[in-house]
Amino acid sequence: MANPSAVCNGHLHYHQKQNNLLKSGISKKNGMMKGIKKNGVSNGSLYKKPFIEHFEQAPMYVAVFTFLSFGVGSVFGYLRDFMRAWGLEKRNIATEREQQKDFVPLYQDFENFYSRNLYMRIRDNWNRPICSVPGPQFDLMERVTNDYNWTFRFTGRTIKNVINMGSYNYLGFAETDANALKTVTKELEKYGTGICSTRQEMGTLDKHVELEKLVATFLGVEDAMVFGMGFATNSMNIPALVGKGCLILSDELNHTSLVLGARLSGATIRIFKHNNTQSLESLLKDAIAYGQPRSHRAWRKIIILVEGIYSMEGSIVRLPEIVSLKKKYKAYLYLDEAHSIGAVGATGRGVVEYFGMNPDDVDVLMGTFTKSFGAAGGYIAGKKDLVDFLRTHSHSAVYATSMCPPVAEQIIRAMKCLMGLDGTTQGLQRVRQLGRNTRYFRQRLHEMGFIIYGNDDSPVVPLLLFMPGKIGAFSGHMLEKNIGVVVVGFPATPLTESRARFCVSAAHTREMLDTVLNALDEVGDFLLLKYSRYSKAAHPELYEETRFELED
């Protein structure tokens, strides 16, 4: 377009501010977006690479059949409950005692009805014990049931080398290679396994101090604190940070640990639609304009709880927009990077690096070591004041046992490998391999015609199954082909959107992924799972090679 300075009221200093304005998209002059003229798209400057997410809806007949199958299941559920109540069938379920028959009924709500009548029938697909390290392949203990999943019996046989598509082993650090675990074995021999104390009493070891410094350097923040359990990191620290009189704005699909921490804190909780910044902005506006519910005083603190990658959807948080909102409305941001630390970003430093943002923009960076580091535990990182406050006020620090030394050493060695401090490029290679595997897997699944949710760059791949009958059938067929998958139904997902969730790992080779994809092709054809209307499988005529004529 024409010379921009001519457009804005003749203030020549607009030229120098050009770069800052382009980055934030908001000009200081009159609050209007002046960056538009240079870029053409007002929000185009926030995202440096395309942000593509898919949440395709299934065709109508799928919804009809899903409701039909739930209807039939419920009818038979009522029949079985009737038979159990009238003594026509043996009762294997939990019931109240004779003396409690006149009390308020305990087991008549929908969740118990569902678990007795629908979950029990396909229960053999969950809680399968494995007996090896959950690397790219594992060994499964074979189980059979004689009374339709009420009790199980181990046959004694193990199914060997089942391809693992369910473990959160994104970078492949769950390994038993003696060379890799050299330092961990050394620390195990030096410290043993037990800590027998909490952080504030005698449970702070030099290993914890070393680990915390390393985590802080890795993330690019001032300080960090580590805890023994990832779930407990969220549920025990959010109550320390917020209390009554504060407002929590939490995403619709947040993990149970965040929900539990928010409820324990006693603050007011408001939910915004999943990854929807318009919904969040309207909630923020209302919060600032109306204040607390009855007194209309200003909120003491407004905190936004989001996750880096949502594990059931595979979607990545819209971090640049949320950070700009938080700066505009002066709220705090708590980012839970349980699945995204180590898994996204050019060097594995999480969504903050993935979007190219400054870690100082996020007030509380939380993550877990369970997923990408092959260990257990969680961390909270941020400014030194925040972490010092948590060292004194967190429930976990006061009451929970601290992380044990071999686990801390495993995290230290994994993190050093990722940062390249061990002298090799193995860490970077793992991150790149994960990125390649993710893109290949997702692209092939889209081509085959399955409905896949989530962002193109997230290693969590949910494949939609929809009908409850197909959940058990899918899991069973894949196990026959020696592939272990995780299927999820109600109540972890909405009632009609049951899915199979794949977790791609850097340890998977191209051959393993091809085996899985071929098996998925066959099973998808047999069970009719290829619902997508936008895939190449659905419209082959659009993707035919065009004819060309050779020149003589």
Next chain:
Amino acid sequence: VDIKSMKNYLYWLYCQFELITCACLMEPWEKLLFYSFNIALLVMMTYTAYLFIPAHISMAFQFFLHVLGNQPENTVSIVK
């Protein structure tokens, strides 16, 4: 060969029916109950259709014939 592929196709259709109606999750006696109910329903519907559809069609045909075909005679009779 044709019969074998036909049988495979029919078996596959039966599997789809089982998946869609959750019949694959049922115990054998439940399946018996469910299938007998479905078959009874289907048989009753076919029997009712066989009995009543020809009669309904001929009645509908006569009605339309009466309304459209015999119109001039009707109006003439009313005027008289």
